[in-house]
Amino acid sequence: GAVVSQHPSWVICKSGTSVKIECRSLDFQATTMFWYRQFPKQSLMLMATSNEGSKATYEQGVEKDKFLINHASLTLSTLTVTSAHPEDSSFYICSARYYRMDYGYTFGSGTRLTVV
């Protein structure tokens, strides 16, 4: 239970284009989702927290206009990297918090973005 599906697994795009990454909770309602970015050999850095039906909360230093997050339903959150540049190349992972018999976080499998 508490499965999150993230797509695509990898994407290559041209500089200046936009890329959308989807994160779906398959068997539970995710009122809160988190988006992380991970550069090679580094930790997962929280980019933003999205709550269903409201604006995302961005961490300090993360450009809101560049990384658009939409959480329009209880099962879907999307991250759009707008006008991507090579420095945006990274591994992006979504996560959802769940409350069932216990409390925890479930993670998508990640999206490897390469901007050429």
Add this chain to the structure above:
Amino acid sequence: AQKVTQAQTEISVVEKEDVTLDCVYETRDTTYYLFWYKQPPSGELVFLIRRNSFDEQNEISGRYSWNFQKSTSSFNFTITASQVVDSAVYFCALSEPSSNTGKLIFGQGTTLQVKP
């Protein structure tokens, strides 16, 4: 503010050796959760353990064991009789569920290399 420190960047051991990964955390909350995750080269995060702040019992699961000490704000992870398949990056993480977002913050990660 919540913070997690994993001072060991890389550890290399020979198979069958025991290895301990250190984790020190900072939080102002009395209620919090600590986690350990494993990240193999594929990138997916594998959940290993969750511990809440009111449960200081140490835990053992097969070759894995965890030592939680509130007095020193540490949550260390030991692998007994390490195997090559244990090679991965290991992250310690902290969440404060009572905060507005309940976000999960990761330490810097420790890369474990187990040599045959």
